[in-house]
Amino acid sequence: MNEDTVLKPAPDVRFRIVDGEAVVVRQRSSEVLVMSEVAARILTLADGVRPIGAWVETLAAEYEVDRATLEQDVLRFAAELAAEGILE
Amino acid sequence: MSFSEVLRKTWRDNLLFSVLVELTYRCNLDCFFCYNALGLRGERMSTEQYFRFFDALRDLEVLNLTLSGGEPLAHPDFMKLGARARELGFVVRVKSNGHALRGEMARRLRDEVDPFLIEVSLHGSTAATHDRQTRVPGSFERLLANLREVLDLGMRVKINSTLTRWNEDEAEGMLDLADSLGLQIQIDPEVTPRDDGGREPLSIAPTREGVHRLFALQARRAAEAGANLSIAHGADDGTLPAPVEKHCGAGSAGIAVDPFGNVYPCVQWRRPVGNLHRQPIREIWTGSAGLREVREITAGAKRIVDGYGPSGSFLNFCPGSAATRTGDPLAIYPEAVLRMEETEKAFGAEKKKVLLPILS
Numbered sequence: 318m319n320e321d322t323v324l325k326p327a328p329d330v331r332f333r334i335v336d337g338e339a340v341v342v343r344q345r346s347s348e349v350l351v352m353s354e355v356a357a358r359i360l361t362l363a364d365g366v367r368p369i370g371a372w373v374e375t376l377a378a379e380y381e382v383d384r385a386t387l388e389q390d391v392l393r394f395a396a397e398l399a400a401e402g403i404l405e
Numbered sequence: 406m407s408f409s410e411v412l413r414k415t416w417r418d419n420l421l422f423s424v425l426v427e428l429t430y431r432c433n434l435d436c437f438f439c440y441n442a443l444g445l446r447g448e449r450m451s452t453e454q455y456f457r458f459f460d461a462l463r464d465l466e467v468l469n470l471t472l473s474g475g476e477p478l479a480h481p482d483f484m485k486l487g488a489r490a491r492e493l494g495f496v497v498r499v500k501s502n503g504h505a506l507r508g509e510m511a512r513r514l515r516d517e518v519d520p521f522l523i524e525v526s527l528h529g530s531t532a533a534t535h536d537r538q539t540r541v542p543g544s545f546e547r548l549l550a551n552l553r554e555v556l557d558l559g560m561r562v563k564i565n566s567t568l569t570r571w572n573e574d575e576a577e578g579m580l581d582l583a584d585s586l587g588l589q590i591q592i593d594p595e596v597t598p599r600d601d602g603g604r605e606p607l608s609i610a611p612t613r614e615g616v617h618r619l620f621a622l623q624a625r626r627a628a629e630a631g632a633n634l635s636i637a638h639g640a641d642d643g644t645l646p647a648p649v650e651k652h653c654g655a656g657s658a659g660i661a662v663d664p665f666g667n668v669y670p671c672v673q674w675r676r677p678v679g680n681l682h683r684q685p686i687r688e689i690w691t692g693s694a695g696l697r698e699v700r701e702i703t704a705g706a707k708r709i710v711d712g713y714g715p716s717g718s719f720l721n722f723c724p725g726s727a728a729t730r731t732g733d734p735l736a737i738y739p740e741a742v743l744r745m746e747e748t749e750k751a752f753g754a755e756k757k758k759v760l761l762p763i764l765s
Contacts, residue, residue: 331496331521333468335411335420340468342496344521347561349408 318396320373320388324404325365332360341403350403359394363404369395415658416649419700421690423469423659424462425500425672426455428486430664431479433504435540436528438569438606440597441475442675447665448682452482454666456489461686463493470495473672475664478505478514487518496521500565504544506551515558523555527566527590530578534571552586564590570608573615577622594619594744595721598729600675613743620751652706655725656699660690670699674725674734702734709735719748 326332329344339357341350352360358379362372372395373388380387398404415422430441450458462470470490477483478501490497497518503525506514514520525548528538535545555562564583568576576592583590596610611619651657656670656678663669666681668689678696679689690696706724710717722741724734731738 328519331468331494333422333466333494335422335466335468336414336418338406338411340408340411342468342521344496344519347521351406351408351411 318369318392318399320370320392321368322395323365323368324363324395324399326360326363327402327405330403332357334361343403355390356394356398359391359398360403363395363398412654412658413649416651416654417657419657419690421462421465421467421658421660421686423471423654424467425471425473425659425661427473427475427661427663427672428455428477428480428483430475432474432476432502433479433541434476434502434544436502436526437538437540438567438596438609440599440606442599442601442603444601445663445665447667449664450662450666450681452485454681455482455486458662458681458686459486459489459493459495463495465687465690468496469498471498471500473500476502476505478510484513484517487514487520491517491519498522498524500524502526502539502544503548503551503555504541507547507554511551511555511558511560515560521561523560523562524565525552525562527564527579527582528569529572530575530582534575537571538569549586552588556586556588562588564588566590566592567596568592568594568611568615568619569596570611570615573611573618576615576619580622580626592619595723595726595740597673597726600729602729610740613747616744617747617750620747624751650707651700651703652710652722652724653703655703656696657703668693670696671725673723674699674728676725676728676734705735709737713745716745716749719752720745721748 330341331344332339332341334357337354337357339352339360341352341360358376359372362375369391373391376391377384377387395404414420430443430445472487472490477499480486487497497520499514499518499520501523506523506525527535527548529535529545532545535548536542552562566579572579579592580590594611594616596606598604598607655674659671661669661672662681667677668679668681668686669675670678676695676699678693678699702724706722710720710722713720720741721744722737727736727738728734
């Protein structure tokens with residue numbers, strides 16, 4: 318997982334942003350997850366086209382955070398979502 | 406935040422979350438107690454209009470989209486519409502009578518629409534009773550064959566049933582049948598008038614004894630299973646919100662749309678609050694005076710139900726059904742009271758928490 322990695326939601330994942338939070342449904346397992354505002358933003362950025370590096374650029378423009386810390390956090394979170402099978 | 410809290414927020418803050426679309430009133434069965442207003446006329450929604458409507462729902466962050474009817478599979482562009490719904494990321498449910506769910510149709514449904522859930526209707530545990538209600542000979546055997554085929558394809562199915570005077574002696578048989586297929590079943594003890602107010606369906610409403618036996622049966626089965634469940638009511642999609650100041654999510658988190666673009670607070674509450682031929686859904690959702698009134702009524706219904714004290718949790722009261730039955734969405738109608746009394750008899754005395762299939 319690095320800045321060039323391209324990810325998108327897994328085929329059985331459905332999600333919507335409700336008042337800033339992500340409601341994620343995994344169709345195969347009937348599982349519903351509620352995720353934070355940042356997770357919601359990342360899910361919307363994971364379009365299967367833009368690499369993670371582009372997400373970081375976008376988020377850096379939206380949040381006043383240290384660029385290096387943001388990059389680490391985004392990479393870690395993307396890896397977690399991929400490990401959970403939500404992104405692929 | 407939990408999912409329950411998210412749902413509470415959708416009810417409280419009027420965030421549209423679940424939409425039921427009646428694509429057509431065409432049907433390949435002829436159920437005696439069908440609630441559709443088959444005489445309703447108007448300009449049908451075109452496929453292109455549905456596409457634009459779905460886009461707008463996507464923009465409003467609607468998650469749940471139920472395709473219903475009539476028989477939704479009878480809509481000539483059902484697969485196109487279902488595929489579009491999938492592409493837009495909705496959690497798609499299909500409410501079907503199951504009669505056409507086989508062969509190429511079933512495979513296409515899986516491959517092109519990929520629904521989260523298919524809800525099919527069962528009207529009895531025997532061909533005689535099921536076919537009597539559907540008024541189509543052979544429909545029972547065909548449904549069972551189709552269910553096995555759909556399950557073999559790996560799709561998730563739930564059985565919906567309505568308790569009637571004709572099938573109330575077969576409630577246990579229907580539960581057994583669902584068990585034998587490995588399927589969840591929900592038996593609704595309320596027969597409703599037709600959407601146009603016609604009362605013919607009520608002639609086969611279940612008897613008090615039938616409702617009593619159903620609840621006693623469910624209580625016994627729940628006890629045998631060691632169920633630790635909770636009373637469920639209020640959400641079309643089977644989800645339960647945390648406590649909120651409204652009785653249900655009608656017009657607050659959900660709407661229904663008929664084939665002619667009329668928008669209603671709920672599939673059971675046929676009070677038009679807008680029409681998609683004249684206004685986009687966002688305008689209706691944010692600007693309809695009718696919806697504002699509906700939201701106030703559901704808050705009023707909550708206060709009335711709360712007035713029953715602990716028994717209120719057993720009062721499966723539906724403002725939409727009340728409006729159709731009496732003209733007053735806040736009138737507690739006798740059938741709701743009957744169910745409350747019978748539920749208390751079956752479950753309340755032992756203070757058990759049991760999931761009742763009474764989602765309105």
